[in-house]
Amino acid sequence: MAIALSPPGFLVKKRQRQLGTDRALQVLGLLIGIAFLVVTTVLPLYAILSKSVENKAGDFVGLTNYLEYIDNPSLINSITNSLTIAALTTVVVISLALLTAYALSRTCMPFKNVIRVLMMGPIFAPSLLPAISLVYLFGNQGVLKSWMFGESVYGPIGIVISLSFWCFPHAVMIIMTALSNTDARLYESARAMRTSPIRTFFTVTLPSIKYGLISAGFVVFTLTITDFGAPKVIGGQYNVLATDIYKQVIGQQNFQMGAVVSVILLFPAILAFAVDRWVQRKQVSLLTARAEPLQPKPNKTKDWTMFVLCLPVVATIIGVLGMAVYASLVTFWPYNLELSFNNYQFDLMDGGGWEAYYNSLYMAGYTALFGTAIIFTNAYLVEKVKGMEVLRTMLHLGAMIPLAVPGLVLGLAYIFFFNDPNNPLNNLYGTLAILVICTIAHYYTVCHLTAVTALKQIDPEFEAVSASLKVPFYVTFWRVTLPVCMPALLDIAIYLFVNALNTVSAVVFLYSSNTMLASVAVLNMDDAGDIAPAAAMGVLLMLTCIGVRVLHWGLSHLLLNRTQRWRNTRA
Amino acid sequence: MNHAYLSIRQLYKNFGDFVALKDISLDIQEGEFVCFLGPSGCGKTTLLRAIAGLDLQSEGEIFQGGKNISWLPPEKRDFGIVFQSYALFPNLTVAENIAYGLRNQRTRRADIKNRVDELLNVIGLPDSGRKFPTQLSGGQQQRVALARAIATKPGLLLLDEPLSALDARVRLHLRQEIKELQRKLGVTTIMVTHDQEEALSMADKIVVMNHGVIEQIGTPEEIYAKPATEFVASFVGTMNFLPAARLDDDQVQLGKRTLSCCPPLHDEAAETTAANPSTVIKVAIRPEDIRVRYNGDATNVIPADVQQIEFLGSFVRTELLLDGVNEPVVADFSMNDVRDLDIRVGAQLKLDLPENRLHLFEH
Secondary structure (H helix, E strand, O other): OOOOOOOOHHHOOOOOOOOOHHHHHHHHHHHHHHHHHHHHHHHHHHHHHHHOOEOOOOOEOOOHHHHHHHHOHHHHHHHHHHHHHHHHHHHHHHHHHHHHHHHHHHOOOOOHHHHHHHHOHHHHOOOHHHHHHHHHHHOOOOOOHHHHOOOOOOOHHHHHHHHHHHHHHHHHHHHHHHHHOOOHHHHHHHHHOOOOHHHHHHHHHHHHHHHHHHHHHHHHHHHHHHOOHHHHHHOOOOOOHHHHHHHHHHHOOOHHHHHHHHHHHHHHHHHHHHHHHHHHHHHHHHOOOOOOOOOOOOOHHHHHHHHHHHHHHHHHHHHHHHHHHHHHHEEEOOOEEEEOOHHHOHHHOOOOHHHHHHHHHHHHHHHHHHHHHHHHHHHHHHHHOOOOHHHHHHHHHHHHHHHHOOHHHHHHHHHHHHOOOOOOOHHHOOOHHHHHHHHHHHOHHHHHHHHHHHHHOOOOOHHHHHHHOOOOHHHHHHHHHHHHOHHHHHHHHHHHHHHHHHOOOOOOOOOOOOOOOHHHHHHHHHHOOOHHHHHHHHHHHHHHHHHHHHHHHHHHHHHHHHHOHHHHOOO | OOOOOEEEEEEEEEEOOEEEEEEEEEEEOOOOEEEEEOOOOOOHHHHHHHHHOOOOOOEEEEEEOOEEOOOOOHHHOOOEEEEOOOOOOOOOOHHHHHHHHHHHOOOOHHHHHHHHHHHHHHOOOOOOOOOOHHHOOHHHHHHHHHHHHHOOOOOEEEEEOOOOOOOHHHHHHHHHHHHHHHHHHOOEEEEEEOOHHHHHHHOOEEEEEEOOEEEEEEOHHHHHHOOOOHHHHHHOOOOEEEEEEEEEOOEEEEOOEEEEOOOOOOHHHHHHHHHOOOOEEEEEEOHHHOEOOOOOOOOOEEEEEEEEEEEOOOEEEEEEEEOOOOOOEEEEEEHHHHHHHOOOOOOEEEEEOOHHHOEEEEO
16 A cells, blocks of 8 residues: 655655655654654744743844843842852762762672662652751751851752752762773773772773763753752742742743743753763763673772761761651641641642642653653654654754753743744643643653663664564564563653652643642742641652652563563573 | 566665665576675675665666566565574564564464464474573574564565574584575575675575675686686685786796696686786686696696695695795695695695686786
């Protein structure tokens, strides 16, 4: 069944290439994938850029808004503040993460597995939670207020501590990956040449994880400079770029100025994005296929030293998360320390109640489901379709854009784009659907890269074989590619779910009274002074994420046993 | 139109400025086993993939069974394919892999099962249907890939370096099996390989390629005994090349000696040299064609010194200096020759370079 389809000019080879059904479907898939990214990322970004050069009436005014911004000392001040916070946090996190990652992957320190699990704790909570916990620990009525030596936790100190806490697991994971990509024989050679451990560290270890460190540094820098939750809760009068956007838009309804700050916030993110791409390209050839994995050997002095060095980090994680849980259970801080579930009666407070929690679950569920399906299908088309370079490159580049767009900017861009009465998609505004779409777009890139990596590991000739057997490519996709990639699919789904549940920045502009979300409820309750219920909701989100993670772990095992039986059966 | 089953006409393939295939024309008869032989990057795999429709040519046409398939997508062509990497679906059992193409043809369940069982017997793995590919050895996996490719009874079987990933011993064994299976089924087969031994032992016809062009098409015997170009002579088997000068139709000057050779010469060399006597050329001879024992039929006898000896099991490879020739020459002698004539380093031999074994190439 030959399909009469006249493809666009650049698709036609010198002669009339006959488009089969397979080919036509692939072209269609690629076009849909590109259209999805254009509508969910490119056009909203264009909307925010054009908004930043318009006045309130919508006329083009050139750079007037930017000049106005530069003239405003309090706004300009935020740039310095944001950079200071980001730089400080990056230094703190990278040094601690290097220490921890090294201890976890290169020593046999006691309780290694327990510590490894604990380190991941902060990733399961919204960035608001550590900030709230710090208020209880070091705030005006904090239990450890004396530790601050008279300094106030509301301000840069609080922001740096909460963000360091929150970014820590990301950095540890990246550095641990870098540390595991090493060749044991390099260390054996160093020892054979009687190199001292210190010199080995500087000549072998450090060079091999150099790119991992740079990469981790930029990830932390971007996360910090674009985060909005922590500075909102604990920043006090200390303004940063992210809170400025929020204040301009929500506080003063000055959308143009919000757009200007957003465009400014794009710069560090784009820089980080560019550096990350550069690092990824450099990274490739470091490890040969024949490298031997390094197995750490027990060494009492080294192991116990590292353990002792890791203790403060462990204590901080337990302390901060524990405090949040404790605070959520205390009846009335600090006057009635009896434990109760009073703070969990969300329906009695402003902020959306339990409804918000259920909305969040739905939103995260849909995001995981549809996000995984869309992202994986697009990654498949990018990676496995033959020819059609132009379309595939467009789709791949499109998938990279979201990494450079901070959530707050994306959320604001969605207002401008989808709330435009001339937009046919206008009726999405205020629905759960737009929250799902925005969250998928927000976290698109990391998932895309995970999917591409998984697909690259599959034999490139599967499609050729199935074509020769006259089996349509979509049958092979369903019967072979999907089952083989199941672990990666589960990883993507859980990543989307956890992030969708905890995100504040992208959705804070987009929720409506019917689609209140739990993470936003944490923010609003904290804003209204209901700080204990805010902590309670934050803890609930964290426990949900941990629960889902455990479920995911169990499910993976079950699935692996059933559908991945072939993996473990080596001859 | 001629009666060839597969006919390739003036095929070109460019990757940007790089010409991967240049003016390829080729006919393959029904039931023939053809090998594309050449070093890596010579365009042999590109040509195979063009025939399969996996990577389309830039220009030129391909006919299969009289039908123009030049621009058809792979799923509309009639072929089965086996790759070096096996490309077996890892999550499906061996039986499911073999049945993969059958299921799609709306074949009845029972028929599929019969066909799969039959094929499992053919490849000698009757009890492995329920295993997963990773539970099999490399050679067994490649057999399964072969069974999967022929399950739908395609008119053309394409083998892309099917044996290159296997151990030497397994490779030897599977070589015979594939050849035997092909003969039994009578399916027209094209195999891409860089291994000359494989090509010589399996093919009915060899297509030697280099730098995107066909250097020579011929039977294994023709390719080996009458290489058309210097490239073919050096790529297939071992060959000594010695600079020489052309004197007339049946004589060449090698060092201080005059050798007789057999006219007619290779066309290529003959045309230029006939018009221009005493042109610099290369005279070539295979190590095993140099004789150390001969009766009265010797044609070009030259004294030689043995410089080095390398023991290779059933024979000995020697490096010699021919009298009056600067370049060393390699010659193979049987163990009998070595024992009977006491061939060792420093020995003096009188060798015959038979005139009908000399090849002449343009310099």
